[in-house]
Amino acid sequence: MKSHLLPDFIVERLEDRCNRCGVCVKQCPWGVYSWNDDKTDILIDYTKCVGCQRCVVYCPNNALIVKPYYGSYRPNAYWTKEVISDIKKQAEQGGVLLVGTGSDRPYKVYFDHILLNASQVTNPSIDPLREPMELRTFLGRKPDQLEIEIRDDDIEIKTELYPNLVVETPILFAGMSYGAISKNAFLALAMASKEFGTLFCTGEGGLPKDMREEYGPVAIVQCASGRFGVDPEYLNCAAAIEIKIGQGAKPGIGGHLPGEKVTAEISATRMIPEGTDALSPAPHHDIYSIEDLSMLIYALKEATNYEKPVFVKIAAVHNVAAIASGIVRAGADVIVIDGFRGGTGASPKVMRDHVGIPIEMAIAAVDQRLREEGIRHKCSIIASGGIRCSADVVKAIALGADAVYIGTAALIALGCTMCQKCYTGKCAWGICTQDPNLAKRLNPKEGAKRLVNLLRAWSLEIKDMLGGMGINAIESLRGNREHLRGIGLEDWELRVLGIKGAGE
Amino acid sequence: MIKPRDDKDFQACGLFGVMDRSGERFNGKMVVEAMKNMHVRGNGLGGGFAVYGLYPEYKDYYCLHVMIQDWNEDAKREVDKFLDANFDIVHDEEIPTNEDANVVNPPLFWRYFVYPQKKGDDKRLSDDDYVIKKVMYINTKIKDAYVISSGKNMGVFKGVGFPEDIAEFFMVEKYKGYIWTAHSRFPTNTPGWWGGAHPFCILDWTVVHNGEISSYGTNKRYLEMFGYYCTLQTDTEVMAYAFDLLMRRQKLPIEIVAKILAPPMWDIIDHMDEKRKKLYTTLRMVYAPLLINGPWTVIVAHHGEMFGLTDRIRLRPITAGEKGDLLFLSSEESAIRAVCPNLDRVWTPHGGEPVIGRLNEKALKKVVE
Numbered sequence A: 001m002k003s004h005l006l007p008d009f010i011v012e013r014l015e016d017r018c019n020r021c022g023v024c025v026k027q028c029p030w031g032v033y034s035w036n037d038d039k040t041d042i043l044i045d046y047t048k049c050v051g052c053q054r055c056v057v058y059c060p061n062n063a064l065i066v067k068p069y070y071g072s073y074r075p076n077a078y079w080t081k082e083v084i085s086d087i088k089k090q091a092e093q094g095g096v097l098l099v100g101t102g103s104d105r106p107y108k109v110y111f112d113h114i115l116l117n118a119s120q121v122t123n124p125s126i127d128p129l130r131e132p133m134e135l136r137t138f139l140g141r142k143p144d145q146l147e148i149e150i151r152d153d154d155i156e157i158k159t160e161l162y163p164n165l166v167v168e169t170p171i172l173f174a175g176m177s178y179g180a181i182s183k184n185a186f187l188a189l190a191m192a193s194k195e196f197g198t199l200f201c202t203g204e205g206g207l208p209k210d211m212r213e214e215y216g217p218v219a220i221v222q223c224a225s226g227r228f229g230v231d232p233e234y235l236n237c238a239a240a241i242e243i244k245i246g247q248g249a250k251p252g253i254g255g256h257l258p259g260e261k262v263t264a265e266i267s268a269t270r271m272i273p274e275g276t277d278a279l280s281p282a283p284h285h286d287i288y289s290i291e292d293l294s295m296l297i298y299a300l301k302e303a304t305n306y307e308k309p310v311f312v313k314i315a316a317v318h319n320v321a322a323i324a325s326g327i328v329r330a331g332a333d334v335i336v337i338d339g340f341r342g343g344t345g346a347s348p349k350v351m352r353d354h355v356g357i358p359i360e361m362a363i364a365a366v367d368q369r370l371r372e373e374g375i376r377h378k379c380s381i382i383a384s385g386g387i388r389c390s391a392d393v394v395k396a397i398a399l400g401a402d403a404v405y406i407g408t409a410a411l412i413a414l415g416c417t418m419c420q421k422c423y424t425g426k427c428a429w430g431i432c433t434q435d436p437n438l439a440k441r442l443n444p445k446e447g448a449k450r451l452v453n454l455l456r457a458w459s460l461e462i463k464d465m466l467g468g469m470g471i472n473a474i475e476s477l478r479g480n481r482e483h484l485r486g487i488g489l490e491d492w493e494l495r496v497l498g499i500k501g502a503g504e
Numbered sequence B: 001m002i003k004p005r006d007d008k009d010f011q012a013c014g015l016f017g018v019m020d021r022s023g024e025r026f027n028g029k030m031v032v033e034a035m036k037n038m039h040v041r042g043n044g045l046g047g048g049f050a051v052y053g054l055y056p057e058y059k060d061y062y063c064l065h066v067m068i069q070d071w072n073e074d075a076k077r078e079v080d081k082f083l084d085a086n087f088d089i090v091h092d093e094e095i096p097t098n099e100d101a102n103v104v105n106p107p108l109f110w111r112y113f114v115y116p117q118k119k120g121d122d123k124r125l126s127d128d129d130y131v132i133k134k135v136m137y138i139n140t141k142i143k144d145a146y147v148i149s150s151g152k153n154m155g156v157f158k159g160v161g162f163p164e165d166i167a168e169f170f171m172v173e174k175y176k177g178y179i180w181t182a183h184s185r186f187p188t189n190t191p192g193w194w195g196g197a198h199p200f201c202i203l204d205w206t207v208v209h210n211g212e213i214s215s216y217g218t219n220k221r222y223l224e225m226f227g228y229y230c231t232l233q234t235d236t237e238v239m240a241y242a243f244d245l246l247m248r249r250q251k252l253p254i255e256i257v258a259k260i261l262a263p264p265m266w267d268i269i270d271h272m273d274e275k276r277k278k279l280y281t282t283l284r285m286v287y288a289p290l291l292i293n294g295p296w297t298v299i300v301a302h303h304g305e306m307f308g309l310t311d312r313i314r315l316r317p318i319t320a321g322e323k324g325d326l327l328f329l330s331s332e333e334s335a336i337r338a339v340c341p342n343l344d345r346v347w348t349p350h351g352g353e354p355v356i357g358r359l360n361e362k363a364l365k366k367v368v369e
Helices: A023-027 A054-058 A081-093 A183-196 A209-218 A232-237 A264-270 A290-303 A320-329 A349-354 A359-372 A390-399 A408-414 A444-469 A491-497 B029-037 B073-086 B120-124 B127-141 B163-170 B216-224 B235-249 B254-261 B274-286 B333-339 B361-368
Strands: A009-013 A033-035 A042-044 A064-068 A114-116 A137-139 A148-151 A154-157 A165-167 A171-173 A219-223 A240-244 A255-257 A278-280 A310-315 A334-338 A380-384 A403-406 A484-486 B011-020 B047-052 B062-068 B087-094 B108-116 B145-149 B154-159 B179-187 B200-202 B205-211 B296-302 B305-310 B319-323 B326-330 B345-347 B355-358
Touching: A023 A033, A023 A054, A054 A064, A114 A390, A114 A444, A137 A380, A154 B274, A171 A183, A171 A444, A183 A209, A183 A408, A183 A444, A209 A219, A209 A232, A219 A232, A232 A290, A240 A290, A240 A334, A290 A310, A290 A320, A310 A320, A320 A334, A320 A359, A334 A359, A359 A380, A359 A390, A359 A491, A380 A390, A390 A403, A390 A444, A390 A484, A403 A408, A408 A444, A484 A491, B011 B029, B011 B296, B011 B305, B011 B333, B029 B163, B029 B179, B029 B333, B047 B163, B047 B205, B047 B296, B062 B073, B062 B127, B062 B154, B073 B087, B073 B108, B073 B127, B073 B145, B108 B127, B127 B145, B145 B154, B154 B163, B163 B179, B179 B205, B179 B296, B200 B235, B205 B235, B216 B235, B235 B254, B235 B296, B254 B274, B254 B305, B305 B326, B319 B333, B326 B333, B326 B355, B333 B345
Parallel strands: A171 A403, A219 A240, A240 A310, A310 A334, A334 A380, A380 A403
Antiparallel strands: A009 A064, A033 A042, A114 A484, A137 A165, A148 A154, A255 A278, B011 B179, B011 B205, B011 B326, B047 B154, B047 B179, B062 B108, B062 B145, B087 B108, B200 B205, B205 B296, B296 B305, B305 B355, B319 B326, B319 B345
């Protein structure tokens, strides 16, 4: 069938710069560039271009420009090019439209409608270059109070404590499975976590045996609906266990890793036959209600001798506050809330773009509900899904989160350019692929260095913002909505966020 | 009368506290003189005094100092009715004031000596918790009525004016106590709100505070989980509730509480021996929402004890002095020397290090029992 689709991108070659070296042919996995028959010229088929910019960055002569295809249909504010193209694609293929990464729709970004406070005159700002500025964060359940026994010079804590995790910055790496991403990308996340003093989540693809000893202590191992790679050693080698109920990019549905990506090593790690599809059911088939979740939480705690905090990750959906309250009562130590901007390696476009609620609203609602019920200290909250910069981190924490997960931002640090083609397995940057030729493009050591740099840069910026507010420890920002003001928000939005408007 | 516009206020202040650790009571002359010496630390928008050992003749009864804004007769009637229904009122009277004092628009002040009459579910509460519950009711539910102190054998006198004017208005030099704390206020807003003056009081706990708490939102929302609702719209209220929660309800000593409100830096904790490291780490982990951040100094008192504490990096001043049984705490050394020139000892405590004055044992028996 002849395709009616317009191209997405166009490639412009600066002929006076190009010397036909052929790097572009080698770098592009999409088949845009090819040699002519006698290898004297390079042909360009820009209709195949996804805009990943790999060729542009690696062209030694800076001879390439990749830009959005500017030809379009008659302008129409309702029947946009995207709408028309989607219909044409479905008419040609008859299937669900697949996409990668978080939603790109122009919904209101609440982070961009919140401004931060700073000290002037009545209290001093604190200079992070001269004074300590503390970002250390504890994740896990806290007791109602401490009972302390003092005998002469000896002080003893009588209260039994729950296991907590320590991170040196309130930024952790979100679950991205080995399988969805390459071993090198996975390894880079693990190495960076270890170096910086934070944690990474394995996602649902297990943790390769050869990584357990070294990176288990900085891993949050996931137990998802497919139960891939879950065994006692996996659970016990980790810092914490995360039960994944939902994902912001596709709330309410499961996952599907195509058999082509299930290589020998992935097959061993996930404990499924090589080359078979790895299907994660939409629900956990042993969790049809909250009491079932509680049983799984305690089964995992039993299996790990009550030494590890158990996380429960849910997508931010309409009744997120009530659901979160139930999860705390079910025994979770940490709740991860994944907003509708959360990333994915593959999701039906319709789910990604139309299901869920913004993370800012979800965090504010959950934090407020747990406080009203007097159980906020019984769990930590991790905000996930669409955290783009250090200011987003600060705003999420001031709204009520203990820490954040970053996924997309971490992948961008590794090279990702948000071309949204993760589901094809042809990632030109070696991140979202199992093709050994592509995966080797990502050097885990260099990747880890980029990730550590990102964490350091954001942490420095967070310290600047804290110091400006006259705060020298991150815990004094948590839930401190006094330091936030809304701009361009309606009354109901301010009310849900629990913040005042600018100038109020 | 103008109520404050913001959730919290922004201020710098002068603080003074003096305690006779032998339990000997003395009149308010000394503390007023000291506050006069620090006149410039206030701007005439708030002054107040807390006195311990104030009402020995009624020492077994809670004494409620109630402020009736705008002399609202309905509010007074409602308070009378509410107290009558929930307490035995042993004695009540208008707090005597001096009409010639230099203050503007003073509200009505009334004091009630009461004994709890618990009914129904309230029977499960301790006397103290019962009183707190009823005080919270008056403060939040009865318009124009505010309980400004609620302890036994103690009381708070405060209002809008320089401390010396407030002293004259309430004639505090006629009262005697073994602990006096005082406050002079320099708010940048909230003019004319008598309830916003210090000391702030719940039961027999009083706080005078100099500072602006940058962790206010975090602290406030944590305390709300334990039933404390900030109604007076000052940072100081947060301080007072934090002390009440940690010291009275959770029974932690001030030495530990100081390390919760103003903990050492992680860098220091990480270099401690294992046992102390574990203690300090656990305190910070569990009580992170009660770290009081930003610049502050407090002088806190309750029966038998007065202490001073600053924030962890000491962004607001405090000086301590001793002369025999007398312990002084002050924003400025000059104020101490103005009333006691020949001190045995004078020192500046480190940030987060409490200076603690306690009654000696003999005195403790005399005063508390």
